[in-house]
Amino acid sequence: xxxxxxxxxxxxxxxxxxxxxxxxxxxxxxxxxxxxxxxxxxxxxxxxxxxxxxxxxxxxxxxxxxxxxxxxxxxxxxxxxxxxxxxxxxxxxxxxxxxxxxxxxxxxxxxxxxxxxxxxxxxxxxxxxxxxxxxxxxxxxxxxxxxxxxxxxxxxxxxxxxxxxxxxxxxxxxxxxxxxxxxxxxxxxxxxxxxxxxxxxxxxxxxxxxxxxxxxxxxxxxxxxxxxxxxxxxxxxxxxxxxxxxxxxxxxxxxxxxxxxxxxxxxxxxxxxxxxxxxxxxxxxxxxxxxxxxxxxxxxxxxxxxxxxxxxxxxxxxxxxxxxxxxxxxxxxxxxxxxxxxxxxxxxxxxxxxxxxxxxxxxxxxxxxxxxxxxxxxxxxxxxxxxxxxxxxxxxxxxxxxxxxxxxxxxxxxxxxxxxxxxxxxxxxxxxxxxxxxxxxxxxxxxxxxxxxxxxxxxxxxxxxxxxxxxxxxxxxxxxxxxxxxxxxxxxxxxxxxxxxxxxxxxxxxxxxxxxxxxxxxxxxxxxxxxxxxxxxxxxxxxxxxxxxxxxxxxxxxxxxxxxxxxxxxxxxxxxxxxxxxxxxxxxxxxxxxxxxxxxxxxxxxxxxxxxxxxxxxxxxxxxxxxxxxxxxxxxxxxxxxxxxxxxxxxxxxxxxxxxxxxxxxxxxxxxxxxxxxxxxxxxxxxxxxxxxxxxxxxxxxxxxxxxxxxxxxxxxxxxxxxxxxxxxxxxxxxxxxxxxxxxxxxxxxxxxxxxxxxxxxxxxxxxxxxxxxxxxxxxxxxxxxxxxxxxxxxxxxxxxxxxxxxxxxxxxxxxxxxxxxxxxxxxx
Ligand code: GLN
Ligand code: ZN
Numbered sequence: 147x148x149x150x151x152x153x154x155x156x157x158x159x160x161x162x163x164x165x166x167x168x169x170x171x172x173x174x175x176x177x178x179x180x181x182x183x184x185x186x187x188x189x190x191x192x193x194x195x196x197x198x199x200x201x202x203x204x205x206x207x208x209x210x211x212x213x214x215x216x217x218x219x220x221x222x223x224x225x226x227x228x229x230x231x232x233x234x235x236x237x238x239x240x241x242x243x244x245x246x247x248x249x250x251x252x253x254x255x256x257x258x259x260x261x262x263x264x265x266x267x268x269x270x271x272x273x274x275x276x277x278x279x280x281x282x283x284x285x286x287x288x289x290x291x292x293x294x295x296x297x298x299x300x301x302x303x304x305x306x307x308x309x310x311x312x313x314x315x316x317x318x319x320x321x322x323x324x325x326x327x328x329x330x331x332x333x334x335x336x337x338x339x340x341x342x343x344x345x346x347x348x349x350x351x352x353x354x355x356x357x358x359x360x361x362x363x364x365x366x367x368x369x370x371x372x373x374x375x376x377x378x379x380x381x382x383x384x385x386x387x388x389x390x391x392x393x394x395x396x397x398x399x400x401x402x403x404x405x406x407x408x409x410x411x412x413x414x415x416x417x418x419x420x421x422x423x424x425x426x427x428x429x430x431x432x433x434x435x436x437x438x439x440x441x442x443x444x445x446x447x448x449x450x451x452x453x454x455x456x457x458x459x460x461x462x463x464x465x466x467x468x469x470x471x472x473x474x475x476x477x478x479x480x481x482x483x484x485x486x487x488x489x490x491x492x493x494x495x496x497x498x499x500x501x502x503x504x505x506x507x508x509x510x511x512x513x514x515x516x517x518x519x520x521x522x523x524x525x526x527x528x529x530x531x532x533x534x535x536x537x538x539x540x541x542x543x544x545x546x547x548x549x550x551x552x553x554x555x556x557x558x559x560x561x562x563x564x565x566x567x568x569x570x571x572x573x574x575x576x577x578x579x580x581x582x583x584x585x586x587x588x589x590x591x592x593x594x595x596x597x598x599x600x601x602x603x604x605x606x607x608x609x610x611x612x613x614x615x616x617x618x619x620x621x622x623x624x625x626x627x628x629x630x631x632x633x634x635x636x637x638x639x640x641x642x643x644x645x646x647x648x649x650x651x652x653x654x655x656x657x658x659x660x661x662x663x664x665x666x667x668x669x670x671x672x673x674x675x676x677x678x679x680x681x682x683x684x685x686x687x688x689x690x691x692x693x694x695x696x697x698x699x700x701x702x703x704x705x706x707x708x709x710x711x712x713x714x715x716x717x718x719x720x721x722x723x724x725x726x727x728x729x730x731x732x733x734x735x736x737x738x739x740x741x742x743x744x745x746x747x748x749x750x751x752x753x754x755x756x757x758x759x760x761x762x763x764x765x766x767x768x769x770x771x772x773x774x775x776x777x778x779x780x781x782x783x784x785x786x787x788x789x790x791x792x793x794x795x796x797x798x799x800x801x802x803x804x805x806x807x808x809x810x811x812x813x814x815x816x817x818x819x820x821x822x823x824x825x826x827x828x829x830x831x832x833x834x835x836x837x838x839x840x841x842x843x844x845x846x847x848x849x850x851x852x853x854x855x856x857x858x859x860x861x862x863x864x865x866x867x868x869x870x871x872x873x874x875x876x877x878x879x880x881x882x883x884x885x886x887x888x889x890x891x892x893x894x895x896x897x898x899x900x901x902x903x904x905x906x907x908x909x910x911x912x913x914x915x916x917x918x919x920x921x922x923x924x925x926x927x928x929x930x931x932x933x934x935x936x937x938x939x940x941x942x943x944x945x946x947x948x949x950x951x952x953x954x955x956x957x958x959x960x961x962x963x964x965x966x967x968x969x970x971x972x973x974x975x
Contacts, residue, residue, distance in 0.1 A: 216416075477538055488527065502537070743796055772790060853876045
């Protein structure tokens, strides 16, 4: 089979000096040293002489149609930034060391793009933590609790905002649109004053320039910045964030002027909120902001970049009527309507940055199909006005396929990570201008064809079974209250039954045992006996604590999705396919490449073993289809719902095998169901319908006496409560304690919930041990809105990240609180 030539980022060794700073001896010397906090955030220019590169500028490359990259992953091909950050935070390395790693990463990225021939190379898409936090520091939008007294913001203030410090908690973090990236939410109030407090954008532009690379500095646009912020604590909820626009624009003007002075010729404003349902007032603010900036921007080419969906018609009109803008960037992968909008009218003389290479996934581009799209667009806007681009920042995909040593060649030929996507963008641009790399295109076509016809992708039986599910309904035959009665007869649980969410603390020893078994360093026999011992410990502890419905503790699982993916067909796993989730945290999503099926039972062995150790009910523990889907890189050759139905069928087999093996309570976690909600209201119902349907498929076949639990890790489900009821689980456990019981308000407002429900009674994200009184108080608040016969008592989420010294007393108090209330309820009768 034909192999795609892998072009890639060079393995992180641009300067010879960079390797020495990470040698263990130097780290050992510095261990325990306190990191100097006086460093300015982005003063890395002093590292440059050693990094000077012989970068070919675009002029030495074949003159091509222009190419552009929206943004690039900053974590590094082997998570270099993660390790540098964590070492710095632990006081094991200096600010200088961290800045050096960062500068090396930036220069290798710029070099890679310049070498590939990319014309519009972004700068300021690097970040030590998050680009929204960078924008907040640029504007001096620092909440007063961090004690900033003006001046250029350094690591101390910056990381305190991101992560908190000994005396002040971190700022809130939330999901970046519908990605798994999380940004820091700026807190704003009407009295805020803004000043230019971080020169990062200008410094990075200059840094690239000193390396011989002309870049396009990227800023989070002023409107998106405000719309992604929240009113500070104590500020009226009705406060309009957009009313601050005229206060932040002067800072944007300063930044723009400095960039101009430094020699920038283009500037990119990311305005992704334009793809959401903005109202007329918000669109007006948008038009106002850019007309206000117009005179400062004159002399610069301005690109407004949008991504993650198409721009609604009204917003498109506003956007394309702006004066002083030279180009618009659109996501042509997710933006299904964009082509029609553009065909309906595109301002003449402007550039269209056509995002045809998918920044959200790991599949190689269908180059021929992209050429067809680009040519069609060229016919509308003029061929010379097309700039080939990525659909969004490559931040949301894995970094470099070249580091994948475990994937086989066939699967590898189907993939493109960020480094490979850069090459694709440029190949498309060259082809459009008549310099098609025939060999590259034909190996791409061969890979596309092999993916289409590979027997590893298609499993006709699965296709058929999944297709049969569409448009049908799957529900348990008996209604939930009758089921709960039947289950209670069998389980005989006390009032306010206690349980936990599944995992128990994961010790170093446990991780080692799993690692050694995977590396075949210990025998299966030894592995099984270690895990068995651990399960036994967890079971005994729960019996001692007098918990009613037990769990086995999940000691055999590394990750709730990976564990199942590894046992299902149709999944592949990378070794370095990390994607930044927040700060230094990364996730490594499995790749779903083929039809999903379950060759054999996945959890029955461990669950029955655990059940045999106790007379109390032992919960079977599964991850639900929607969560497996949402936390994986999914196929782009069939709709998401089809893949989800396939996973649902596999989980259904597992549910039924557990039931047959005598497990009477089965929990199917849907931690990520809410995350998959589309960005636009008009698409929500479609998603919720197939997502909820998929969940019901997994358990519609069980007996009335089998109790189905589900668990969700978020509290703001008020807007999707009807979908949650429609999941028709017997019991739902859900996060609650961090949100001041926001969750309970929905029941206060009269929503009827007849199934069992366990709003978390304490926060497992914190090491704090809640007292019995505190938990009893929480339960009492729940009893004020929920019937006592449906209420369960459990923590917010799994206990995997906690220590036994925290878990034991916390659960002890939890059970005590449940008992206290049981006796109060009994005497009140
Ligand atoms: N059962 C899983 C656990 O307890 C659930 C994890 C989650 O909700 N994220 O760890
Ligand atoms: Zn959870």
